[in-house]
Amino acid sequence: MRRTNSLAALLLLLAAPIAADQSCVQLGPGTGLCSEIQGDLPREDLVYWESCDGTFENAYCWDILVLEEPYYGGFAEGFGGPAEVAGMRIYLTSMEGTASDDVDLYVWTAGIPGPGAVVAVVPAVVESIPVWPDVVAYDFDISADVGNRFYVGIWDDPEQGGCPWSWFIAADQNGPLGSPWTCIGPDWGYPTGWQDPSIVWGSTNSMGLGVYVRGAAGIGDHPGDRPAPHAPTWGQIKTVFS
Numbered sequence: 724m725r726r727t728n729s730l731a732a733l734l735l736l737l738a739a740p741i742a743a744d745q746s747c748v749q750l751g752p753g754t755g756l757c758s759e760i761q762g763d764l765p766r767e768d769l770v771y772w773e774s775c776d777g778t779f780e781n782a783y784c785w786d787i788l789v790l791e792e793p794y795y796g797g798f799a800e801g802f803g804g805p806a807e808v809a810g811m812r813i814y815l816t817s818m819e820g821t822a823s824d825d826v827d828l829y830v831w832t833a834g835i836p837g838p839g840a841v842v843a844v845v846p847a848v849v850e851s852i853p854v855w856p857d858v859v860a861y862d863f864d865i866s867a868d869v870g871n872r873f874y875v876g877i878w879d880d881p882e883q884g885g886c887p888w889s890w891f892i893a894a895d896q897n898g899p900l901g902s903p904w905t906c907i908g909p910d911w912g913y914p915t916g917w918q919d920p921s922i923v924w925g926s927t928n929s930m931g932l933g934v935y936v937r938g939a940a941g942i943g944d945h946p947g948d949r950p951a952p953h954a955p956t957w958g959q960i961k962t963v964f965s
């Protein structure tokens with residue numbers, strides 16, 4: 724019985740979010756697997772692309788207390804175009820199971836670096852978000868004509884509830900190198916603006932985001948703009964040497 728209680732306590736500890744500072748939260752490490760796809764995009768007419776490899780080793784969010792407009796606390800993944808974007812996919816999970824949450828979905832042009840101008844934004848509702856490490860994929864319609872580099876992403880409107888009680892976006896830490904980004908607000912303890920999520924949560928190869936396109940000329944080409952490596956944060960150094 725003692726061993727059972729100890730194991731239960733350990734599992735509870737592993738499942739609890741780990742705050743690297745006051746604002747960034749994660750659910751892993753673990754092995755997140757997608758068990759369901761929600762949405763009814765006409766997949767046979769579209770080309771789909773994602774950088775993730777089918778397993779998610781972690782899941783991230785920014786605490787509701789720091790989320791700010793226009794999309795500080797958002798996440799994005801870059802892709803190669805030109806293309807006619809017709810939809811996007813988001814891989815989400817949660818800490819305790821979430822009934823629903825309102826989110827904003829985006830398509831951005833290329834900025835310097837990472838996402839630039841907004842070319843599409845649509846509100847969406849994500850429902851029945853499973854408990855980590857179960858992951859659900861949501862397919863949504865969103866339309867935009869984009870150039871050689873573009874980005875799709877998600878932001879959680881703090882007025883409609885938020886992290887850590889809504890959703891975490893799944894992250895691939897050992898798949899192919901994609902183009903992962905997160906938008907960091909002023910005074911969050913990291914460089915401000917679009918940054919590599921690796922500087923916050925550790926090595927991240929791609930975010931749980933995919934894109935559906937029509938007439939894709941360059942889809943699948945790596946955008947080639949992975950953020951430059953940053954020096955590890957003090958929190959990461961402590962993790963390594965503790």
Ligand SMILES: [Ca+2]
Binds near residue numbers: 776777778780895
């Ligand atoms: Ca993986």
